[in-house]
Amino acid sequence: xxxxxxxxxxxxxxxxxxxxxxxxxxxxxxxxxxxxxxxxxxxxxxxxxxxxxxxxxxxxxxxxxxxxxxxxxxxxxxxxxxxxxxxxxxxxxxxxxxxxxxxxxxxxxxxxxxxxxxxxxxxxxxxxxxxxxxxxxxxxxxxxxxxxxxxxxxxxxxxxxxxxxxxxxxxxxxxxxxxxxxxxxxxxxxxxxxxxxxxxxxxxxxxxxxxxxxxxxxxxxxxxxxxxxxxxxxxxxxxxxxxxxxxxxxxxxxxxxxxxxxxxxxxxxxxxxxxxxxxxxxxxxxxxxxxxxxxxxxxxxxxxxxxxxxxxx
Numbered sequence: 001x002x003x004x005x006x007x008x009x010x011x012x013x014x015x016x017x018x019x020x021x022x023x024x025x026x027x028x029x030x031x032x033x034x035x036x037x038x039x040x041x042x043x044x045x046x047x048x049x050x051x052x053x054x055x056x057x058x059x060x061x062x063x064x065x066x067x068x069x070x071x072x073x074x075x076x077x078x079x080x081x082x083x084x085x086x087x088x089x090x091x092x093x094x095x096x097x098x099x100x101x102x103x104x105x106x107x108x109x110x111x112x113x114x115x116x117x118x119x120x121x122x123x124x125x126x127x128x129x130x131x132x133x134x135x136x137x138x139x140x141x142x143x144x145x146x147x148x149x150x151x152x153x154x155x156x157x158x159x160x161x162x163x164x165x166x167x168x169x170x171x172x173x174x175x176x177x178x179x180x181x182x183x184x185x186x187x188x189x190x191x192x193x194x195x196x197x198x199x200x201x202x203x204x205x206x207x208x209x210x211x212x213x214x215x216x217x218x219x220x221x222x223x224x225x226x227x228x229x230x231x232x233x234x235x236x237x238x239x240x241x242x243x244x245x246x247x248x249x250x251x252x253x254x255x256x257x258x259x260x261x262x263x264x265x266x267x268x269x270x271x272x273x274x275x276x277x278x279x280x281x282x283x284x285x286x287x288x289x290x291x292x293x294x295x296x297x298x299x300x301x302x303x304x305x306x307x308x309x310x311x312x313x
Contacts, residue, residue, distance in 0.1 A: 118143035121209050123218035127173040145188045252295045258283045278307040
């Protein structure tokens with residue numbers, strides 16, 4: 001019994017040494033599977049040697065070593081499988097870490113990169129439309145509005161003009177500038193005039209728009225044509241409105257308000273949601289009332305779209 005116990009202790013000491021060489025010393029000789037299997041087999045042999053009386057007879061001795069050999073083979077295969085899975089996991093972990101670091105680096109570069117602000121130069125014709133605050137809110141989510149000082153000077157001259165129409169337009173344009181200051185989400189900047197600024201208004205505006213990364217916003221067709229000819233990116237409000245107008249079809253029923261009498265007896269004139277006018281037969285009897293009408297005919301002409309309808313019974 002004592003011999004068996006001593007044998008078991010020897011096996012366990014050797015198993016512990018193999019485990020120590022594998023785990024603590026981190027053996028890099030490529031024999032990790034052998035060390036692991038040997039340690040497991042010796043540990044199993046120690047458990048077999050003591051209670052089973054390993055050296056009682058030859059048969060028990062042979063069976064014990066066969067059992068230790070089985071444990072050795074199984075443990076070696078198990079170690080190889082575990083190490084393979086661990087290596088795959090480690091490689092995947094390295095790849096994930098590298099990709100995460102790359103994404104973080106890109107985010108840092110984007111944050112460090114200064115945001116480029118698009119600048120929009122407003123023409124006086126745009127300020128006279130009355131809908132410039134809504135236009136800015138709906139179509140220009142980011143950027144900066146720019147009004148040159150010479151444009152403000154021109155508006156002031158118009159407001160002080162003896163001509164009634166010019167005076168009304170100048171006052172209205174100045175009021176619209178103030179509205180943009182208060183209501184627009186985009187900052188409004190007044191650009192000082194260049195030294196010796198003596199050009200006429202249109203030429204000065206085109207020179208400014210072409211001197212930098214500006215987009216010209218206007219409602220003047222001739223100015224838009226000149227600007228595009230010079231390669232200036234231009235937003236023409238009338239063209240934008242025309243491009244987003246609703247399409248109406250014969251037989252379509254819409255709700256409108258009869259605004260005025262038509263030219264022919266019994267006719268009324270209504271305005272659709274996009275600003276298009278429609279001639280309504282029988283609409284004269286419903287002046288200033290909201291009515292359902294049925295569109296009968298739609299004509300596309302050079303001057304625009306002509307729409308005819310009748311009161312929907």
